[in-house]
Amino acid sequence: MAIAAAISLPLTSPTRCYLNITDQLRSLSSSYSSFSTCQFNFFKKDSTRICPSVRVSASASMSIQTPEKASPPTSFLDRRESGFLHFVKYHGLGNDFILVDNRNSSEPKITPEQAVKLCDRNFGIGADGVIFVMPGINGTDYTMRIFNSDGSEPEMCGNGVRCFARFIAELENLQGKQSFTVHTGAGLIVPEIQDDGQVKVDMGEPILKASDVPTRLPANKDQSVVKAGLNVDGVTWNATCVSMGNPHCVIFGSEEAQNLQVDELKLAEIGPKFEHHEMFPARTNTEFVQVFSPSHLKMRVWERGAGATLACGTGACATVVAAVLEGRAGRNCTVELPGGPLQIEWREKDNHVYMTGPAEAVFYGSVPL
């Protein structure tokens, strides 16, 4: 059985390539253990082979073979063999996604159950979610849909929409500054690829009304939830709730400690308790934030449907909105995440939030469906 896959790392030699792919091969070979021998072929984007093909026997021992003949130089992105899902893996500050070209249909090419399998970091490709590039609706250029790694479907994804923009530029072969109108579950989102390759996104207006976030926490007169007491594990946390299309609960401190030291938090222990708290009928993403200065914040996130991730774009936007509402920061901030920094501006003039950050392709691949 031959399985096509590709990686876009700058590999210098077949041996180095072999070392880089060994782990992936181990996990792939375990998925195909019913076959006595599997052959793996690795390609560059232009479909030329980047290393000798590798045979893996059922006992997962490996041998390298000299390639018989180079594949024809058509783009990997043009691959259309049925029975396979062709994808490009992207990340935005380590928040990683499987990007699928779904421009020919308004139905996702895979089910939420298949997404869960593909996102698995041991038995699949490994990702925080799967993103589909679909035909636009309501006059927009494209529609973005996303499945979290647990198969649930969120309304929006900030890091994902930057990857989405870079993926469109690659699919459409566009260079330089480009912007697109994208229909999402959170309404119209406008990413713009900058000359330096970073992507600046108009994320729209934050939603502060408690019932729209949604949260059952007690609201102020203006219906926003700012520094409301939220009991988790016997601690009363001060919660400020913001929706960027998807729900966020932002925590800067608790009754006992007004200012968090985010590195000290046991995120995997407390994160799920916030996510599934009865005060959040649609579950919630939770951001734990430390303020270094009015323009420099540090944030760790527990994402709804994905757990601890290295970055969350909508979470960084919600963090700055919450920091302004709590009087902790100004409207222009650098938000430092485990995977790197995002620039966030909550613009007074139009009430929109703007996010700027990177998005990078990691590798190209195909998996049998």
Ligand SMILES: N[C@@H](CCC[C@H](N)C(=O)O)C(=O)O
């Ligand atoms: N990582 C994303 C958010 C993805 C969706 C989230 N897990 C949810 O369920 O709301 C981002 O960068 O915004």
